Amino acid sequence: VRIFLAEKGIEVPTVQVDLGAGEHLTDAFRAVNPHCTVPVLQLDDGVSIFESTAICQYLEEAHPEPNLMGRDAEERAVIASWHRHVETDGFLAVAECLRNNSKRLQGRASTGPDNIDQIPDLSERGRKRAKAFLARMGRRLDTQPYVAVDRYTIADILLLITVDFAKWIKEDIPEQFSGMHRWHEEASARPGSVE
Amino acid sequence: VRIFLAEKGIEVPTVQVDLGAGEHLTDAFRAVNPHCTVPVLQLDDGVSIFESTAICQYLEEAHPEPNLMGRDAEERAVIASWHRHVETDGFLAVAECLRNNSKRLQGRASTGPDNIDQIPDLSERGRKRAKAFLARMGRRLDTQPYVAVDRYTIADILLLITVDFAKWIKEDIPEQFSGMHRWHEEASARPGSVE
Numbered sequence: 377v378r379i380f381l382a383e384k385g386i387e388v389p390t391v392q393v394d395l396g397a398g399e400h401l402t403d404a405f406r407a408v409n410p411h412c413t414v415p416v417l418q419l420d421d422g423v424s425i426f427e428s429t430a431i432c433q434y435l436e437e438a439h440p441e442p443n444l445m446g447r448d449a450e451e452r453a454v455i456a457s458w459h460r461h462v463e464t465d466g467f468l469a470v471a472e473c474l475r476n477n478s479k480r481l482q483g484r485a486s487t488g489p490d491n492i493d494q495i496p497d498l499s500e501r502g503r504k505r506a507k508a509f510l511a512r513m514g515r516r517l518d519t520q521p522y523v524a525v526d527r528y529t530i531a532d533i534l535l536l537i538t539v540d541f542a543k544w545i546k547e548d549i550p551e552q553f554s555g556m557h558r559w560h561e562e563a564s565a566r567p568g569s570v571e
Numbered sequence: 572v573r574i575f576l577a578e579k580g581i582e583v584p585t586v587q588v589d590l591g592a593g594e595h596l597t598d599a600f601r602a603v604n605p606h607c608t609v610p611v612l613q614l615d616d617g618v619s620i621f622e623s624t625a626i627c628q629y630l631e632e633a634h635p636e637p638n639l640m641g642r643d644a645e646e647r648a649v650i651a652s653w654h655r656h657v658e659t660d661g662f663l664a665v666a667e668c669l670r671n672n673s674k675r676l677q678g679r680a681s682t683g684p685d686n687i688d689q690i691p692d693l694s695e696r697g698r699k700r701a702k703a704f705l706a707r708m709g710r711r712l713d714t715q716p717y718v719a720v721d722r723y724t725i726a727d728i729l730l731l732i733t734v735d736f737a738k739w740i741k742e743d744i745p746e747q748f749s750g751m752h753r754w755h756e757e758a759s760a761r762p763g764s765v766e
Contacts, residue, residue, distance in 0.1 A: 402679060411656060411660075419645060421645075424652075425649065425651075426652045427651065427655040427656065429651065429655065430648045430649075430655060433648055433651055434644055434645070434648035435645060437645060447630075449629055449632035450614060450616075450618060450629070452621040452628060452629070452632070453612075453625045453626070453629035454618060454623035454625075456620075456622065456624065456628055457619075457620050457621045457622045457625040460624060460625060461622065465606075465683060485696075486700070488660060489701050490700070491700075492696060492700070495692045495696065497692065498692075498693055499688045500689060501688070504685075504687075505685070505687070508685050515752065516753070532731040536736065547601035555732075
């Protein structure tokens with residue numbers, strides 16, 4: 377959402393939630409988002425939008441340019457297909473590996489209100505899935521410039537996040553995929569993508 | 572997608588893919604969807620839309636009535652928030668339990684092109700998450716008639732699927748949640764929801 381806002385060139389007032397201190401599990405935060413996840417977009421009428429993709433969808437409608445989610449029904453569906461693929465097979469695989477291994481996340485293997493025990497085998501499985509995903513995207517980006525369509529979209533933003541997130545589990549784009557390395561360099565130089 | 576089409580009252584030509592025979596893993600199917608998942612919507616220009624939500628989004632734009640995904644930006648974002656919540660915390664929890672346990676799915680613990688080993692602990696964890704999710708939705712549906720907004724939407728369709736899917740792992744709506752039982756009865760009587 378932060379990168380999405382930067383690409384749009386818009387600013388919204390933000391409140392940092394201290395996850396390390398468990399602020400997302402307090403009653404005060406549950407009143408904003410009972411699912412205890414960040415980010416949340418609070419609208420002026422008090423309604424909470426509480427999934428990143430739903431927040432981006434709202435922002436895209438409120439600020440259509442630059443377009444990041446598709447200009448017509450077909451483009452929107454193609455971009456949504458790839459965005460969800462990157463999420464399921466990429467981002468969530470890395471998260472699965474990290475959350476089921478990290479000492480800091482013991483008992484917090486999933487986001488949300490419930491405490492969930494780690495499963496070491498799942499961490500390893502997540503790593504395998506992440507490796508396979510990175511190779512698959514590497515093959516794709518050898519033959520085309522962006523993830524979903526012929527320009528930078530929300531699917532590229534999520535892949536950028538996934539590649540940088542994968543460094544936390546010491547995985548990276550395999551060396552031979554020069555197209556994906558080129559893509560990553562370009563994506564990293566865009567608005568909002570500074571660490 | 573089948574229920575979504577029925578709610579819209581539209582028909583599209585369909586081709587059944589025999590998952591039991593591994594037809595989704597053949598080269599012929601990979602040419603349609605390299606991710607080897609169903610359903611896929613093939614457009615007239617040959618483009619494949621390959622995630623259920625992306626397919627529904629396309630159908631919603633092509634056939635706006637009856638509205639199932641929101642009438643304005645705020646409604647669309649609220650419905651998308653709940654839809655994704657039901658998917659992540661409900662549908663995927665049940666799938667996690669079933670896919671990591673079923674004898675028929677040995678080596679196929681995830682959808683997609685790669686063979687993934689089952690993890691029995693993950694099956695148990697999925698069951699715990701599914702139980703917690705059903706209770707949480709039960710509490711919600713005690714105080715409001717539908718999942719996301721004041722009418723039946725795609726979020727309700729996914730909850731209906733999740734509740735019926737949960738029967739495969741022998742979980743059900745806890746008895747005390749009469750609101751959710753009432754909701755399930757009504758949802759089950761709607762178009763497309765026959766077994």
